[in-house]
Each structure stands twice: as structure tokens, then as C-alpha cells.
Amino acid sequence: xxxxxxxxxxxxxxxxxxxxxxxxxxxxxxxxxxxxxxxxxxxxxxxxxxxxxxxxxxxxxxxxxxxxxxxxxxxxxxxxxxxxxxxxxxxxxxxxxxxxxxxxxxxxxxxxxxxxxxxxxxxxxxxxxxxxxxxxxxxxxxxxxxxxxxxxxxxxxxxxxxxxxxxxxxxx
Amino acid sequence: xxxxxxxxxxxxxxxxxxxxxxxxxxxxxxxxxxxxxxxxxxxxxxxxxxxxxxxxxxxxxxxxxxxxxxxxxxxxxxxxxxxxxxxxxxxxxxxxxxxxxxxxxxxxxxxxxxxxxxxxxxxxxxxxxxxxxxxxxxxxxxxxxxxxxxxxxxxxxxxxxxxxxxxxxxxxxxxxxxxxxxxxxxxxxxxxxxxxxxxxxxxxxxxxxxxxxxxxxxxxxxxxxxxxxxxxxxxxxxxxxxxxxxxxxxxxxxxxxxxxxxxxxxxxxxxxxxxxxxxxxxxxxxxxxxxxxxxxxxxxxxxxxxxxxxxxxxxxxxxxxxxxxxxxxxxxxxxxxxxxxxxxxxxxxxxxxxxxxxxxxxxxxxxxxxxxxxxxxxxxxxxxxxxxxxxxxxxxxxxxxxxxxxxxxxxxxxxxxxxxxxxxxxxxxxxxx
Numbered sequence: 001x002x003x004x005x006x007x008x009x010x011x012x013x014x015x016x017x018x019x020x021x022x023x024x025x026x027x028x029x030x031x032x033x034x035x036x037x038x039x040x041x042x043x044x045x046x047x048x049x050x051x052x053x054x055x056x057x058x059x060x061x062x063x064x065x066x067x068x069x070x071x072x073x074x075x076x077x078x079x080x081x082x083x084x085x086x087x088x089x090x091x092x093x094x095x096x097x098x099x100x101x102x103x104x105x106x107x108x109x110x111x112x113x114x115x116x117x118x119x120x121x122x123x124x125x126x127x128x129x130x131x132x133x134x135x136x137x138x139x140x141x142x143x144x145x146x147x148x149x150x151x152x153x154x155x156x157x158x159x160x161x162x163x164x165x166x167x168x169x170x171x172x
Numbered sequence: 173x174x175x176x177x178x179x180x181x182x183x184x185x186x187x188x189x190x191x192x193x194x195x196x197x198x199x200x201x202x203x204x205x206x207x208x209x210x211x212x213x214x215x216x217x218x219x220x221x222x223x224x225x226x227x228x229x230x231x232x233x234x235x236x237x238x239x240x241x242x243x244x245x246x247x248x249x250x251x252x253x254x255x256x257x258x259x260x261x262x263x264x265x266x267x268x269x270x271x272x273x274x275x276x277x278x279x280x281x282x283x284x285x286x287x288x289x290x291x292x293x294x295x296x297x298x299x300x301x302x303x304x305x306x307x308x309x310x311x312x313x314x315x316x317x318x319x320x321x322x323x324x325x326x327x328x329x330x331x332x333x334x335x336x337x338x339x340x341x342x343x344x345x346x347x348x349x350x351x352x353x354x355x356x357x358x359x360x361x362x363x364x365x366x367x368x369x370x371x372x373x374x375x376x377x378x379x380x381x382x383x384x385x386x387x388x389x390x391x392x393x394x395x396x397x398x399x400x401x402x403x404x405x406x407x408x409x410x411x412x413x414x415x416x417x418x419x420x421x422x423x424x425x426x427x428x429x430x431x432x433x434x435x436x437x438x439x440x441x442x443x444x445x446x447x448x449x450x451x452x453x454x455x456x457x458x459x460x461x462x463x464x465x466x467x468x469x470x471x472x473x474x475x476x477x478x479x480x481x482x483x484x485x486x487x488x489x490x491x492x493x494x495x496x497x498x499x500x501x502x503x504x505x506x507x508x509x510x511x512x513x514x515x516x517x518x519x520x521x522x523x524x525x526x527x528x529x530x531x532x533x534x535x536x537x538x539x540x541x542x543x544x545x546x547x548x549x550x551x552x553x554x555x556x557x558x559x560x561x562x563x564x565x566x567x568x569x570x571x572x573x574x575x576x577x578x579x580x581x582x583x584x585x586x587x588x589x590x591x592x593x594x595x596x597x598x599x600x601x602x603x604x605x
Contacts, residue, residue, distance in 0.1 A: 037497040043365070044358040044496075047203075047231045047378065099236040106276045116347045118274035121335075123350045123509060126501040131494040132395075139366070139481040140399055166369070 033150040137161050176576040177260055178268045179253075180301070180569040181246075183235035184331030184356060184531065186216060187569040188253055191268065191576025196569045198257050202249065205229040205379075215252045219379075225420060228376040237353065238272050238332030243282040247290055254291065266295040266585055268576045270568060273300050273335060273349055277597065284596040288588050295585035297575075298603045302326035302337035302344045304571030305529045305561070311574055317557075318525045325522040327507060327542075328568075329490065330530035331356045334503065336510035338522055350510040352500050354493050356532045360385050362496070363486045371477035372417065380426045384415050384479075385486065387428055390536040392484035393441050393544065401440070402481040410436045411483055417475035429476065437483075441537070487535045491545060504545035520554045528560045529567045 108117045135142035135154035142152035144159070149167050153159045176191035182202060189196030200216040207214070208228040219226065234246035254260050267287060271280070280298075287293050305326045310319035318324045322342070328335045332355045338348040364381045367374050374381055392398040402411045413436075414429040428434050493500045501509070511522045528539060539560045550556050561567040575581060586599040 041496070041498060044361045045237060046361065047233055048376070097241060099239050099241050102239070102241060102276055102278060106278060116274070116349065118276065118351075121274055121346075121349045121351045123336075123352050123501050123506045125499045126494050127505060129494075132492065134485060134495065136369075138370075139485055140403060141396075 036149060036151075136166065175260075175264060176266045176268060176581065177254070177258060178569060178572040178576050179250075180270045180572060182270075182331055182568075183233070183238050183272075185565065186249070186253065187566060188258060189569065189573065190258075191573050191581070193573055194570070196566065196573075198253070199565065200253075200257070202235065202246075203231055203233040204245065204249065205231045216249055217252075217257060222424065225418075225424065226379045227418060227420065229379070231378055235332060238330075238355070239275060240279050240283065243286055247286045250286070250291070262291040262293045265293060266297070266576075266582070267293045268297045268299065268572050268581075270301050270304065270572065271298050272332075273302070273337065273344065273346065273351075277600075280600055281596045284591065284599070288591045293588065295582070295587045296591075297581065297585045298600070299572065299575065300337075300344050301328055301529070301568040302335065302339050302349075303342050304568050304575065305527055306339040306571070307342060307574055308567055308571035309527055309559070309561070317521065318527070321521045321525065323518060323521050324525040324527050325507065325511060326527050326529060327503070327533070328530045329355065329503070329528070329532040331532075334490065334506070334530070334532070336503075336507045338510060338514050338518065340514075340518065345514060348510050348513045350506045350513075352490075352493060352503065352506050354490060354498065354500070355530075356382075356385075359389075359486050359489065359532065362489060363389070363482060366482050366486070367477055367479070370482075372475060374417070374477075377417075380417065383426060386534070388413060388415065388434055388479055388483050389486050390437065390484055391487045391491075391538050391541045393537060393541055395484070395488060398440075398484055399481060409480060410440060412478055412480045413483075414476050414478045417477070419475055438536075487532075487538070490532065491541065502545070503542060504549055507542075507546060508549045523550055523554045524557045526556070526558045528558060529564045531565050533560060533564045 103118065108119050111117060113120075133142045133152045134140065135158050136151045137153055137158035140154050142154040142158075144153055145151070146153065146159070146162060146167055151162060151166065153162050178189055178191050178196070180187040180196075184202060185199055186202040187196045187199050189198070198217060201219050202216070203219075204213045204215050205219055205226060206212065206229060207225055208230070209225065213232070214224060218224065232242075232245060234240055234242040234249065236242075240246055254262060269283070269287070271283070283298075284296070287296050305328070306318065306324045309324065310316075310322070313319060323338070323340045326335075326337050326339055326344075328337065334352040334355055336350045338345045360378065360381050363385050364374055364377070367381070367384075398411070402409060413434040415426060416423065416429050417426050418424050489496050491502045491504065493502060507526065511519055514522065528542075533539070539558045543556060543558050546556055546558075563570075584602070586602055591599050
């Protein structure tokens with residue numbers, strides 16, 4: 001029974017909506033605009049289209065269990081589950097951490113101010129706050145801002161497209 | 173053959189070869205990928221083989237934001253590199269490795285562990301890329317300013333980030349280094365995002381979009397003017413061009429539909445009198461293009477997409493990251509701040525010896541645009557001189573090769589015995605960073 005449950009759960013999890021974690025956070029947050037910008041910048045550093053890489057091998061196995069394979073599966077299940085659990089624990093231990101985690105761990109703020117560090121080498125904010133705005137739909141210079149999400153558009157045509165496809169829809 | 177392996181371990185590409193040679197033995201992507209059709213992860217050079225179908229491949233990189241975060245993956249990539257590509261026996265070999273500036277001590281420790289404990293290298297020397305670039309440029313022009321003043325400003329615009337680093341007497345002045353968190357990877361992802369939203373979903377196609385970026389993007393010298401041109405319909409639009417995606421049947425690789433069309437923009441800023449040649453070519457090509465049925469209409473059944481203003485708005489972000497919502501200054505300002513944090517006596521020399529390196533400086537007209545942006549920010553009495561390296565991707569490696577072949581290289585290394593006695597942290601002090 002228990003196994004059945006976990007199996008069905010796993011099945012569902014493979015079909016989750018494609019929402020990046022930062023995007024999900026942005027949805028929950030009250031300050032949509034800044035969160036959306038941060039999420040977007042974060043997405044620029046991702047390797048695989050904003051989705052965290054999942055344990056794909058396990059998903060593949062879960063999606064394989066058709067009727068003819070059910071018998072085989074049941075036989076090996078008890079032993080396999082243990083190894084899987086052990087594997088998962090092991091993976092969690094040595095899973096690669098993100099650079100930001102490593103950076104926090106290094107505790108660079110505690111160093112005296114005369115030592116150049118990663119944090120102090122950042123170039124810092126621009127001297128002029130003026131920024132050009134480009135239409136998020138067509139790319140030309142945009143004079144208007146969406147009242148809901150703060151993204152830019154240049155014309156009524158682009159506004160309609162924006163409202164239909166992108167406005168506050170953080171689905172990748 | 174020299175027994176020093178030079179390894180420029182970039183976030184995007186691994187450049188590896190033997191010290192003393194002119195070119196590296198291999199330049200391979202520093203990542204592993206699994207094509208959607210198979211379960212096997214392909215390493216480094218296997219990704220370059222023409223038979224592999226890399227559409228929608230899942231990617232894993234050992235680097236995040238330019239720093240090593242996955243030592244296990246890096247170690248397996250290196251193992252593949254040393255055994256099957258370079259075919260070296262580490263216990264008889266020394267290694268010259270490049271590391272990003274300001275690498276965290278925890279990362280340095282894990283790198284040392286891999287090199288001395290997993291691979292058992294005889295000796296290790298760790299260097300940073302700006303000093304190697306400086307070394308190479310100084311040796312190329314023994315009577316140039318760079319080598320006479322022993323001082324240069326290296327602008328390294330690579331895969332993960334961009335550094336402006338002053339180098340003085342072969343040492344990078346780390347207090348003067350300024351970093352922008354924007355590099356080739358972010359640009360590719362930005363292009364991916366734009367194309368996916370506007371025409372075809374290519375969010376999973378990192379390799380293809382890298383190719384699109386390299387072939388079609390360029391730096392605009394006048395954004396407002398170019399935006400106006402990009403708005404024009406039909407043939408007046410010098411920027412419109414079409415890229416055909418691979419369909420897995422007839423084309424295994426994506427390609428630019430009409431290379432002539434893609435290069436039309438070059439005629440725009442050709443101010444020298446030789447431009448009529450380009451003009452003629454343009455007219456001639458127009459005639460040719462009238463014959464086949466209209467290429468402008470995008471056929472949705474064929475997988476292709478058209479780029480116009482994306483071609484220059486993407487590299488534009490290096491010059492104005494603020495446009496992207498990033499709270500960082502652009503490249504020109506980055507250079508000025510880097511110079512200003514050095515001793516005033518160095519300022520004139522630094523401005524006159526700016527060296528561009530890194531793959532993202534390969535965008536056409538990158539240097540011209542940078543000069544145009546930089547000139548108003550620099551005091552009038554100083555000259556601005558920007559040199560682009562002849563091969564910006566290999567520049568760092570060549571400097572490393574040069575250093576590895578110098579007679580006192582062995583003396584600068586940390587040997588395995590020293591590492592075992594002193595540990596990572598104290599050995600690292602020898603490299604002065």
C-alpha cells in the first residue's frame with residue numbers, strides 16, 4: 001500500500017508544472033516586481049532552462065512500470081528501495097552546493113576591510129541611474145510600463161501580447 | 173615533449189596542452205551532457221563529435237558563477253582529459269592550472285585534494301588568467317609599452333563573468349580588480365529567453381544557441397540608430413536574418429540560412445573608402461535573392477527563426493547591465509574604477525595598455541564600442557589604447573605555455589611532498605593570492 005502511494009506520488013512529481021524554484025518564491029512574495037527581476041537574473045545563470053536538475057534516473061524507472069514489468073519490479077523492490085534510500089542520503093550529503101552557499105560559508109565579511117575579496121571586487125552600482133527600457137515583447141524602446149508587473153512594452157499591440165502571455169504568469 | 177601540462181580550466185571551455193607548445197592539444201567544453209535519446213552522460217570532447225545529437229540535451233557543469241562547485245564532476249572530466257586526450261602519467265608530470273580570481277579557500281582546498289590525492293601530480297603551479305595574458309602579450313612585443321612598462325590592464329570577458337584586472341610586473345593587483353557578473357553564459361541564456369518568447373521555444377538548446385550567438389550577434393556602435401534600422405520592413409532592414417534549426421533528418425547542425433544576409437550590417441559602419449566593395453556585394457546579393465520565393469516569410473513548419481534587434485541587444489548588456497535590471501556598472505565604468513583603485517602613476521600606462529581577452533570579446537566591433545564608451549570617461553590628457561588579443565580564447569593558455577617552458581618554472585611549483593607536509597593553505601601562500 002505504502003509503496004503504491006509513493007509510486008503514485010512519484011508519478012505525479014514527474015508531471016509537475018515547470019516552475020523554477022525562484023519563480024515559485026516570486027509568486028508567493030508580495031513584492032512581485034523586485035522578485036520577478038531577481039528571478040530573471042537568476043535564470044540567466046542556469047544551465048538547463050531554469051529547471052533544477054532532478055534525479056532523472058529514478059524518474060525514468062518510475063515511468064517504466066507497465067504491466068509486464070510490474071512482476072519484475074515487485075521482486076526486486078524491497079532490496080532496491082533500500083539502496084535507493086541509501087543512495088538518496090549519500091547524494092544529499094555530497095550534492096554540489098551552489099556557489100552562493102559556498103560564499104556564505106566562507107564568511108568573507110569577517111575579514112578586515114583592507115583585504116580584497118570576492119565581495120569587494122564587485123564593480124558596484126552604475127554611476128548614472130538612467131536606464132534604457134526595451135519592450136519585453138518586441139525589443140524596441142519601450143515607453144510604457146505594465147501596471148501589474150512592471151515589465152515594459154512599446155505599443156498597444158505589444159501590451160495585448162504581454163497581457164495574454166506573460167503578465168504575472170511565471171510559468172517557464 | 174615537455175612534461176608540464178598546462179590547463180586553463182575555464183567555466184565554459186577546458187583548454188589543455190603541453191607547456192612550450194604554441195597551441196593547446198584540445199579545447200573542449202567543460203561540461204557533461206546527456207542527449208535526450210540516451211542515458212549516458214557524454215564528457216567534454218565526446219560532445220564535439222558530429223554524430224552526437226545534442227538537441228534538448230541535459231547539461232551539467234562543474235562551475236557555477238565562474239567558480240568550481242562540483243569537484244566530483246570536475247575530477248571525472250579531468251580524468252577523461254588526462255587519460256584519453258592528453259595521455260599523460262600524472263606522477264611524472266607537473267601541472268599549471270589557472271584559477272579564477274578570488275577563489276574561495278574551500279574551493280582551493282578541494283582542487284588541491286583532487287590534484288595531489290586523486291591524480292598524484294608531481295608538482296602544481298596555480299596562476300590567474302590576467303597575469304598569464306600579460307606575460308603572453310609582453311613576450312609578443314618585446315619593445316611595446318606592455319613589456320617596457322611591465323604593466324597592463326587585462327579585460328577578461330569570459331563565460332561566467334567579466335574582470336578588469338590591472339597587472340604590474342607579472343602580478344595581478346588584486347586590490348584593483350573589478351568584476352561584473354555577466355559573461356557569455358548569461359548572454360546565451362538571454363538570447364534563449366528572447367527567441368523562446370518571440371518565436372520558437374529553444375530553452376533547452378544551449379549548444380545551438382551558443383552557435384547562434386557566436387555567428388549572428390554583434391556589438392552596435394549606435395544603438396538608437398540601429399534600433400531605427402531594425403524597425404524597417406523588408407530589405408531596408410539590414411539586421412534581419414534567419415537561422416535554421418537542425419531537424420535531425422536533413423540537418424544535424426543548425427546554420428545561418430544566408431550568410432550574406434547576416435553580414436549586411438557590416439556595410440553600415442564601413443566608413444573607409446573601401447566600402448563601395450561591400451555596397452556592390454550587397455546590391456548583387458539583392459538581385460540573387462529576388463529569384464527564389466520570398467525568404468522573409470518564416471515558414472513555421474520548417475524550424476527556423478528570424479533575428480533582428482536581438483542581434484545587437486544581447487551583447488549590449490555587457491555595456492549596460494542596468495538595462496537588464498542588474499545593479500552593476502557597465503564595462504567601460506568597470507575599467508575606470510579598476511584603474512582608479514591603482515596608484516595614480518599607473519593610470520596613464522594602464523589606459524594605454526588595455527588588453528581584451530576571453531571568448532565574449534569576439535563579438536564584432538567589441539573593441540570599437542568599448543573605446544567609444546571609455547573615451548569620455550577618461551581624463552583628456554591620457555591616451556586610450558585597446559588591443560584585442562589575436563585569439564582571445566587561447567590567450568591565457570599560451571601565456572601558461574610560455575610560463576611552463578621558462579627555466580625557473582619548476583622552482584615556483586609546489587611539489588607533492590611539500591603539499592603532504594604543509595597542507596593546502598600554506599602551499600597556496602607561495603602563489604601570492
